[in-house]
Each structure stands twice: as structure tokens, then as C-alpha cells.
Amino acid sequence: MPNELVCQGFLFPYSMKKTLPFFCLLLFTSALLKSQIQPLPKQADSDYKSFIRTYESVFKDEDQTIMQDEVPEGPKGFYPAFRLPEWFFEEWTVHQDKRTAIGISDPGTDSVQGFHQAMMRALALAVLSEKAQIENVLDNYYFDNEGKKTLGMFNSFTVLFASKSFSYKSIVVEKQLMTPFGETILLISFPQAKPSEIQDGEITFRVENFESEQTKIRKPVVLGQLMSHISYTDTLGQRHTLQWQRSFLRNGTSIQSGSDTLTPLNFEKFTAYTSPLQPDTAGSTDSFPRSFSLKYGLWNSLQHAIVCHLEQMDVFASQVKNLDEQSGKGFQGLTRVIFDGEGGFGIRKTEVADNQLWLHFR
Numbered sequence: 385m386p387n388e389l390v391c392q393g394f395l396f397p398y399s400m401k402k403t404l405p406f407f408c409l410l411l412f413t414s415a416l417l418k419s420q421i422q423p424l425p426k427q428a429d430s431d432y433k434s435f436i437r438t439y440e441s442v443f444k445d446e447d448q449t450i451m452q453d454e455v456p457e458g459p460k461g462f463y464p465a466f467r468l469p470e471w472f473f474e475e476w477t478v479h480q481d482k483r484t485a486i487g488i489s490d491p492g493t494d495s496v497q498g499f500h501q502a503m504m505r506a507l508a509l510a511v512l513s514e515k516a517q518i519e520n521v522l523d524n525y526y527f528d529n530e531g532k533k534t535l536g537m538f539n540s541f542t543v544l545f546a547s548k549s550f551s552y553k554s555i556v557v558e559k560q561l562m563t564p565f566g567e568t569i570l571l572i573s574f575p576q577a578k579p580s581e582i583q584d585g586e587i588t589f590r591v592e593n594f595e596s597e598q599t600k601i602r603k604p605v606v607l608g609q610l611m612s613h614i615s616y617t618d619t620l621g622q623r624h625t626l627q628w629q630r631s632f633l634r635n636g637t638s639i640q641s642g643s644d645t646l647t648p649l650n651f652e653k654f655t656a657y658t659s660p661l662q663p664d665t666a667g668s669t670d671s672f673p674r675s676f677s678l679k680y681g682l683w684n685s686l687q688h689a690i691v692c693h694l695e696q697m698d699v700f701a702s703q704v705k706n707l708d709e710q711s712g713k714g715f716q717g718l719t720r721v722i723f724d725g726e727g728g729f730g731i732r733k734t735e736v737a738d739n740q741l742w743l744h745f746r
Contacts, residue, residue: 466655485507498562503557519723550583627642659737
């Protein structure tokens with residue numbers, strides 16, 4: 385099963401034709417999810433319940449109108465593959481006084497906009513790697529299958545949050561380049577706070593990821609959305625925001641990005657990349673080795689790979705709730721796992737092969 389756009393699901397080509405109900409849902413649920421950047425401790429369970437009620441009501445109507453075999457229009461073919469530099473694949477170093485991180489702009493951005501976007505995204509990932517608040521609600525639904533309890537579908541809702549003050553003067557751009565697709569890639573070093581430095585900046589990073597497996601259709605798929613919100617202050621104390629959102633349905637995928645308002649990204653063709661290094665995925669020691677398609681650009685794949693890794697944090701401290709029912713229609717059960725904790729990540733190696741991205745975490 386390909387895992388090109390979602391952790392456990394399928395990739396579909398871009399189409400706006402049938403996605404209007406879902407975009408209305410996104411606008412409504414954004415308010416429900418309280419994405420004004422300040423997290424509410426242990427709020428994910430409550431947010432999830434509000435989200436799923438709205439989500440299910442919308443998709444109940446959509447199931448009756450969407451043709452299962454309809455093939456939507458989308459990007460036609462690939463751009464010529466771009467060879468990424470060796471430093472893109474190196475370890476994200478962590479020392480007592482600094483850490484490094486990579487940030488990537490959206491495809492199609494100019495050099496000025498792309499540099500700023502890549503810089504703030506690199507800072508956001510550096511902060512997230514150091515210390516992140518992680519909240520996850522996972523629902524596993526079980527059904528009766530000839531007298532056996534069988535996993536039928538799942539819903540997963542995750543909130544990640546990190547925040548930090550920093551000094552703009554202490555940030556160093558170690559490497560920089562622009563791809564033919566209009567993506568700016570920055571490798572920065574992000575020093576730890578020093579008492580002698582003036583902390584003239586602050587950044588917060590919040591990610592919300594929802595996935596739902598739909599099984600009561602001809603071809604079961606995973607649907608959902610991933611939203612990220614970067615809020616930061618400049619040297620004058622003015623606050624700004626960068627938003628990014630990916631939505632996926634059975635009949636299409638949409639990626640939007642912007643500062644004040646979200647704007648759809650136009651993918652006329654899929655992007656493609658190669659590595660100057662020899663790939664070595666067979667020897668991976670990661671607990672959850674996954675590959676992520678690079679068709680929709682580097683930032684989409686990098687961010688999604690990190691989110692999926694943090695979702696798979698140790699769940700031994702999780703709360704587990706079970707609700708089983710026995711009726712005339714057979715057995716139905718629900719296991720809800722709620723995790724609330726802190727974590728971080730380190731990237732020891734990056735690989736690209738067959739236009740797929742692998743991250744090897746420490």
C-alpha cells in the first residue's frame with residue numbers, strides 16, 4: 385500500500401471539483417480546534433470529539449454524491465528531477481551551545497519570500513526538535529467478522545506545540561540554495577539562549593493532524609487534513625503568522641499556504657528529486673521506517689515525516705478506554721488511546737530514492 389500523502393493511506397491527484405464541502409468543514413473546524421496558537425493542556429480529547437462530530441456529518445452527505453470510480457484531473461507528469469546537495473542529507477547536529485535545522489519554502493516562491501519562509505520554518509523545526517508538547521487521540525474501531533473481533537477502521541487526531549525565545553543576531557545561515565521549482569532551502573544553526581544575549585524574537589509552532597480511515601465504501605481510503613501554524617515576532621516586536629494546510633479526500637488533494645490568508649498552491653506538474661548519495665534504506669534501524677512522496681515538494685514531505693514520527697512516541701503512559709457493544713447486528717467495539725506528553729526528535733540521516741524521502745531519527 386503506498387503511503388505517499390498520509391501515514392497509513394493513499395495518494396490522490398489534485399482536484400478542487402468535489403472538495404468544497406471539505407473546505408467549508410476546515411474553516412469551521414479550525415475554530416473548534418482552537419488553533420490561535422496557544423495550547424490548552426490535555427484539550428486534544430475534547431477538540432477531537434468536536435471535530436469528529438462535524439467531520440462525520442459532512443462525509444455522510446458526501447458519500448452519497450461522489451462517484452467512487454471518478455478520476456479527477458491533476459498534475460500532468462513530472463518536472464525534470466533536481467539533484468539535491470550533499471549537505472541536505474547530513475545529520476542535524478545538536479551541541480551544548482547550538483543545534484541545526486533545515487527549512488524549505490513552498491514551490492513557486494521568489495528569492496525574498498522564499499528566504500523568509502524557509503528561515504521561519506527552519507526555526508520552527510529547530511524549536512520542535514528541542515521540546516514539543518504532544519497530544520494524540522487514537523480511536524480503533526472493531527467489528528464482528530465471522531465471530532472474530534477484527535480491526536475495521538481508525539481515527540487519529542494529533543496536536544504538536546513548541547515555543548521559544550531567541551536572538552535574531554545569533555542565527556547563522558550555514559547553507560542556502562534555490563531549486564528549479566522555486567523552493568528555497570536553508571540550513572541554519574540555532575544557538576541555545578545565552579544570558580548575555582538580548583532575546584529579540586519569539587516563535588511558536590503548532591501542528592494539527594487528523595486522519596480517518598473510511599471503510600464503508602468500495603475502495604477504503606484514509607482522509608484528513610494537516611495544518612501548521614507558525615507565529616513569530618520580528619525585531620520590532622510585531623507578530624506575524626505563516627500558515628500551511630494540506631487536505632486530502634478520496635477524489636483529490638489540496639495544499640494551501642499563506643500569511644494572512646491561505647492560497648492554493650498550483651501544481652502543474654509533480655516535483656522530482658535525486659540524491660548524490662547511495663541510498664541505504666534496507667539497513668534502517670528506525671522503529672517506524674516510512675517513505676514520503678516528494679511529488680508535492682520538499683516541505684510537504686519533510687514536515688509530514690516529522691509529524692508522523694512524533695505521533696509514534698512511546699505510548700506506555702497513555703490512557704486506554706474500551707467500549708464494546710453486542711447487538712443483533714453483531715459485535716462492535718471501540719478502543720480509544722489518549723497520549724499527553726513531551727518529546728523531541730533528532731535527524732541522523734536523510735535519504736532520497738525513487739522520489740521518496742526517508743528520515744532516520746535518533
